[in-house]
Amino acid sequence: MGPYYISALVQLLGPVRAVTGAAARLRGERVIGSGPRAGERIPVQVDSHVSGVLEHTSGALSTLTTSFDGVATTAAPIEVHGETGTLAVPDPNHFDGVVRHFALGGTEWRTLEPSAGYVGGGRGVGLLDFVRAGEPRAGGALGLHVLDIMTALLRAADEGRRITLTTSVERPAPVPLTPAEAWQTGETRWSGRP
DSSP states (O other), X not given: OHHHHHHHHHHHHOOEEEEEEEEEOSOSEEEOOSSTTTTOEEEOOXXXXXXXXXXXXXXXXXXXXXXXXXXXOOSOSEEEEXXXXXXXXXXXXXXXXXXXXXXXXXXXXXXXXXXXXXXXXXXXXXXXXXXXHSSOSSOHHHXXXXXXXXXXXXXXHHHTSOEEOSOXXXXXXXXXXXXXXXXXXXXXXXXXXX
């Protein structure tokens, strides 16, 4: 699941220049929860809880926690904290969802209306976006950078030090701000360019 979340962080905050991390293994054995081997006990041979700090070239910091050891959480998959408020964005693995905003000085979360044309798009929206935009938002350079972030984070945890990344990537173009109806009705006024 890490690539979904780290790709989303690079989309939101730009490339990462360095990472620090820590990792642990809660148990030496676990039970497979689903699939044809469900119920089978297997040894845990890798760290199953990894936390880290990603230093983005923009100056932003991301705190990342990935874990197979948690039973449940109430935390949003991604929260962005800024000077004037906090955004809670939906799970990047679901390709849709509610964006919530809590303004500085506010009293409650407010749901933001969709401002791009991907309401209810699901997984297939990436291919259509690529065809219409003419360039990938998640191409090979982004994939390599995300892999570099993940492996550097594990290395930082193992070696107990800050790791400077060897890759970078241009921050992918944002999804165009267009009325959601253009996507849902398939109208061609959606240009694919910001």
